[in-house]
Amino acid sequence: MIVQRLRVQSFRRFAEAELEPRPGFNLVTGDNGSGKTSLLEALHLLAHGRSFRGRVRDGLVRQGEQALSVYVEWQAGSGPAHRAGLRHSGGDWDARLDGAAVGHLGELCEALAVVSFEPGSHALIDGSSEGRRRYLDWGLFHVERADRGGDFLLQWRRHARALKQRNALLRQRRVDAQLDAWEHELAQAGEALCAQREAHVARLQPHLEAMIAALLPGAGSARLELLPGWRRQELSLADALLLARDRDLVQGHTSVGPHRADLRLELRDLPGRDGLSRGQAKLAALALLLAQAAYLAGQDGHWPVLQLDDLASELDRPHQRRVLQALHASGAQVFVTGTEPPAVLRELDLPVAMFHVEHGSVARLCA
Numbered sequence: 001m002i003v004q005r006l007r008v009q010s011f012r013r014f015a016e017a018e019l020e021p022r023p024g025f026n027l028v029t030g031d032n033g034s035g036k037t038s039l040l041e042a043l044h045l046l047a048h049g050r051s052f053r054g055r056v057r058d059g060l061v062r063q064g065e066q067a068l069s070v071y072v073e074w075q076a077g078s079g080p081a082h083r084a085g086l087r088h089s090g091g092d093w094d095a096r097l098d099g100a101a102v103g104h105l106g107e108l109c110e111a112l113a114v115v116s117f118e119p120g121s122h123a124l125i126d127g128s129s130e131g132r133r134r135y136l137d138w139g140l141f142h143v144e145r146a147d148r149g150g151d152f153l154l155q156w157r158r159h160a161r162a163l164k165q166r167n168a169l170l171r172q173r174r175v176d177a178q179l180d181a182w183e184h185e186l187a188q189a190g191e192a193l194c195a196q197r198e199a200h201v202a203r204l205q206p207h208l209e210a211m212i213a214a215l216l217p218g219a220g221s222a223r224l225e226l227l228p229g230w231r232r233q234e235l236s237l238a239d240a241l242l243l244a245r246d247r248d249l250v251q252g253h254t255s256v257g258p259h260r261a262d263l264r265l266e267l268r269d270l271p272g273r274d275g276l277s278r279g280q281a282k283l284a285a286l287a288l289l290l291a292q293a294a295y296l297a298g299q300d301g302h303w304p305v306l307q308l309d310d311l312a313s314e315l316d317r318p319h320q321r322r323v324l325q326a327l328h329a330s331g332a333q334v335f336v337t338g339t340e341p342p343a344v345l346r347e348l349d350l351p352v353a354m355f356h357v358e359h360g361s362v363a364r365l366c367a
């Protein structure tokens, strides 16, 4: 995917700003607080329905304004050009995709695939399991799309609804036919969700091995494993839910199932996730993100847009070089930010479109 235009209004410090990126590398420089990350956040927001720094209501709307706007034009492979706009107040939103009103933000997410790597991305390795489930489900959401005959989103929504209903009944201490019915629904949707996640993890494996070899060769071989959220080798989800019922009634929520799933990444020559340095955790997280992007590229015939915020932070030069070489080899459109142009980018002499953010506006710099 190639983003051809990004326009933001009332977004963090920007009253209005516009960027016309190029295919390949786009470098965005500027002082601390100038708004570099905000530009990446804007694209991420349109593609994920939230920023990697939080939701719209967490301060994305420019102080004193009612709502932010993001407008993007892009091309997916050799297909037609697309355009999408989102106006969001933190509560209400209104969006259009190719001129038609959008009923669910998932429609924008489905149309525009963006993978972002930012200073907090190490949490994909050493943070809570929620981030890893979101990572996995984002990949499935794109691969198992309804327009390709997939039903991941359908199962995901079914599961979320059944889980909410079961939790509500647990809190009311209601052990009746309704609880049986929602548990049955939860078990069916949960088994389907888990089977899709498991297959996806297996398909990611070779891409992950290649990315770890490219970015973190000292790690040795890599293995990704799904922890399903219940003792799936021994029990069906229906049985696990039934067995957990008494405890769940006391706690008032469901303690087993795919909403508790996790991913385990094993790197043969490095310690477990708690023993990794911050830089190693970042590289392992980037390998996970790029493995998923590479898998998607294989399915779609074109790469998602890749965004790397503050690449130089915490990565030494040899590793920055490895990252940039891998990204260049992919042919993807890449956004990189930094207070300075990363020295490695100059050393590698890669073609780069350069932009500078200052005083609330973005200027294209000549190479």
Ligand SMILES: Nc1ncnc2c1ncn2[C@@H]1O[C@H](COP(=O)(O)OP(=O)(O)OP(=O)(O)O)[C@@H](O)[C@H]1O
Residues within 6 Å of the ligand: 011, 012, 013, 014, 030, 031, 032, 033, 034, 035, 036, 037, 038, 039, 059, 060, 061, 062, 063, 310, 339
């Ligand atoms: N809701 C808001 N309204 C107005 N200004 C905001 C709002 N939220 C954030 N800002 C300002 O917008 C800027 C956001 O900067 P951003 O994080 O995008 O900068 P950056 O160039 O990536 O910085 P750094 O190099 O320090 O990471 C900061 O100056 C911040 O004070």
